[in-house]
Amino acid sequence: MNDTTEKKNRPMRPDPIPRIDSNFFWDACKRGEFVVQKCEPCNKLWHPPRALCPVCHSSEKTEAKLSGKGTVMSWCRQVRPASFLFAESPWVILVELDEGVRMVSNLEGEDAPEFGMRVTVDFAETSGGKAVPVFRALETGEAG
Amino acid sequence: MVAESQRACIVGIGQTEFSKASGRSEQQLAAEAVVAACQDAGLSPHDIDGFTTFAIDKSDEIDLMRSVGARDINYTTRLPQGGAASVATLVHAKNAVESGMCDYFIIWRAMNERSQYRFGQPSVSLSPDAHSSTFMEWCFPFGAQTPAAWEALSCGHYMNTYGVTSEDLGQISVTFRKAAATNPNAFFYGKPITLADHQDSRWIVEPWFRLLDCCQESDGGCAILITTRERAKNLKQKPVPIFGAEYSMLFNHEIISDFYEGDLLHNDLAIRATEKLVNACGIAPKDTKVAMIYDNFTPQVLRQLEGFGYCGLGEAKDYVADGNLELGGATPLSPNGGLIGEAYIHGINNITEGVRQMRGTAANQIKDAETAFIGSGVAGAIIGKAE
Numbered sequence: 454m455n456d457t458t459e460k461k462n463r464p465m466r467p468d469p470i471p472r473i474d475s476n477f478f479w480d481a482c483k484r485g486e487f488v489v490q491k492c493e494p495c496n497k498l499w500h501p502p503r504a505l506c507p508v509c510h511s512s513e514k515t516e517a518k519l520s521g522k523g524t525v526m527s528w529c530r531q532v533r534p535a536s537f538l539f540a541e542s543p544w545v546i547l548v549e550l551d552e553g554v555r556m557v558s559n560l561e562g563e564d565a566p567e568f569g570m571r572v573t574v575d576f577a578e579t580s581g582g583k584a585v586p587v588f589r590a591l592e593t594g595e596a597g
Numbered sequence: 598m599v600a601e602s603q604r605a606c607i608v609g610i611g612q613t614e615f616s617k618a619s620g621r622s623e624q625q626l627a628a629e630a631v632v633a634a635c636q637d638a639g640l641s642p643h644d645i646d647g648f649t650t651f652a653i654d655k656s657d658e659i660d661l662m663r664s665v666g667a668r669d670i671n672y673t674t675r676l677p678q679g680g681a682a683s684v685a686t687l688v689h690a691k692n693a694v695e696s697g698m699c700d701y702f703i704i705w706r707a708m709n710e711r712s713q714y715r716f717g718q719p720s721v722s723l724s725p726d727a728h729s730s731t732f733m734e735w736c737f738p739f740g741a742q743t744p745a746a747w748e749a750l751s752c753g754h755y756m757n758t759y760g761v762t763s764e765d766l767g768q769i770s771v772t773f774r775k776a777a778a779t780n781p782n783a784f785f786y787g788k789p790i791t792l793a794d795h796q797d798s799r800w801i802v803e804p805w806f807r808l809l810d811c812c813q814e815s816d817g818g819c820a821i822l823i824t825t826r827e828r829a830k831n832l833k834q835k836p837v838p839i840f841g842a843e844y845s846m847l848f849n850h851e852i853i854s855d856f857y858e859g860d861l862l863h864n865d866l867a868i869r870a871t872e873k874l875v876n877a878c879g880i881a882p883k884d885t886k887v888a889m890i891y892d893n894f895t896p897q898v899l900r901q902l903e904g905f906g907y908c909g910l911g912e913a914k915d916y917v918a919d920g921n922l923e924l925g926g927a928t929p930l931s932p933n934g935g936l937i938g939e940a941y942i943h944g945i946n947n948i949t950e951g952v953r954q955m956r957g958t959a960a961n962q963i964k965d966a967e968t969a970f971i972g973s974g975v976a977g978a979i980i981g982k983a984e
C-alpha cells in the first residue's frame with residue numbers, strides 16, 4: 454500500500470497537540486497503555502499533566518498505569534458547528550476514573566451516554582497516526 | 598479603608614453601535630469607544646494614564662495610544678480568564694486609581710467577533726499555551742471544540758442533578774429578550790421571543806443548548822473611564838462609586854473547561870468572589886436592586902445566581918420561575934437584555950449598563966436603585982448611585 458492510500462484509510466480525528474509535559478500520555482496511548490502523571494515522592498496522580506507536583510513540588514514525575522475503568526460524570530455532543538475534523542460529531546464525555554482523576558474523552562460504540570454509566574478505556578487512531586484514549590460502555594457482568 | 602475623596606468612581610462610558618458587521622477594524626472600534634468614554638466624562642484622551650482589557654483581545658495598548666493620543670501610561674495589565682474576567686477589570690481599575698498609580702484609567706473591549714472571525718466556532722490557530730484553559734489540548738481531539746461544548750460539558754452534571762429542563766433555560770432567554778426588546782441599543786431591539794421560539798430553535802450542543810441559549814457573536818466596542826471621586830469634581834458626569842470589586846482564581850480551576858476540581862455543582866469561583874466582596878464592602882449581590890450577570894450561555898446564569906448568593910444550591914431554576922429576574926421582580930437581571938439580548942462585547946457592555954442604571958439614564962431604568970451588582974463568573978463588583 455502506498456503512502457497516499459494509507460493516509461486515505463486513516464480515520465478522521467485531530468491529532469493530539471504535542472507538548473513537552475504531556476507527550477508521555479499520548480506516547481503511551483500509541484503503545485496501547487493508559488497512564489496518568491504520578492508524583493513519585495507523594496504518590497499522587499495529576500491530570501491534566503503539569504510541570505511540578507503542586508503538593509510537594511517534586512519534578513520526579515512518573516507514569517501510573519490506570520485500570521481504564523471509570524464513570525460518566527457529564528456528556529454532550531457538539532452538533533453545530535459539527536465537530537471539526539471528525540466524520541461526525543462524537544459523544545463527548547467527562548469521565549471520572551476509578552483512580553480519581555477526570556478527563557474529557559469520547560464514548561464509542563452503540564450506547565448513548567448516561568450519567569453514572571460505567572465505561573472502560575479503548576484507543577482510537579488519529580488522522581496523523583497518533584492515538585487517544587476513548588471509552589465504551591462496560592457490559593453488564595463485565596468486571597468493574 | 599480608602600478615603601472617600603480617593604474612592605474609585607466610574608466617570609465615563611462609551612460604546613460603538615452593536616452589529617454583526619461593523620465595517621471597520623477592531624482597533625478603530627476600540628479607539629472610538631475610548632474617545633466616546635472620555636467625551637462622556639469631559640476628559641481629553643491625552644490624559645489617560647492607565648489601561649486594561651483581558652485575554653483574547655486583538656487591539657492593544659500601544660496601538661490604542663497611537664490612535665487616541667494618550668501620552669504617558671503608568672500602568673497597564675492584561676487579565677487572563679476570558680469573559681469571566683470582564684468584571685475583574687474593575688478590580689484593577691479600582692486599585693490603580695485608589696493607590697495613586699493612575700489618575701485616569703480606561704477599561705476597553707472591542708471585537709469583530711461576528712464579521713472578522715466566528716467567536717463561537719472552532720479555531721485551530723489557538724495555542725494550547727497561556728489560554729487560562731486546557732481546552733485546546735484536552736478537549737479539541739475529542740470533538741469538544743467550541744465554548745458552547747465546553748460549557749455544556751461543565752453544566753451537564755448540574756442540570757441533570759437538579760432537573761433543569763430546556764424550558765427552564767428558555768425562560769431565561771425569554772427574560773433577556775423581553776428586556777432587549779425595549780432597549781434601542783440592543784441588537785434584538787423590538788424582537789422579543791416566546792418560550793416556543795426557544796424550544797423550536799436548533800440544537801447547538803445536544804442535549805443541553807439550543808441556539809437561543811447562546812449569547813450573540815457581536816461586532817462592537819465599549820470603554821469605561823475610572824478616576825477618584827476628588828478628580829471627578831472637575832468632570833462632566835456625576836461619579837458612580839465602586840464600593841467593591843473582587844475576583845477569584847482557585848487551585849486547579851480553569852476557565853469554561855473547568856472540569857477538574859470540585860463537585861461541578863457548587864460554583865466555587867463565584868462563591869469565593871462573593872465572600873471577598875461582602876468582606877470588602879459589606880454589601881452582598883442580592884442586597885442590590887439590579888444585577889448584571891454574565892450570560893454567555895443560559896445555565897451559566899443559574900450557576901452564578903447560586904454562586905453569587907441569590908439562592909441556594911439547585912434552587913436557581915425556581916428563583917427564575919418565580920419571576921425574580923423580571924424588570925419588576927425582586928432582583929431584576931440585565932435590563933439592557935444582557936449578552937444574549939443586547940450584544941456580546943465580552944461582558945463589558947454589562948458594566949456600561951450598570952453605570953447607566955446608577956445614573957438613572959438606562960432605557961429600562963430600574964426605579965430607586967441605590968446599588969447594582971455586576972458579576973462575571975469569577976468576578977463581582979458593587980457600584981452605587983451617581984451622586
Ligand SMILES: [Zn+2]
Binds near residue numbers: 509
Ligand atoms: Zn508530590
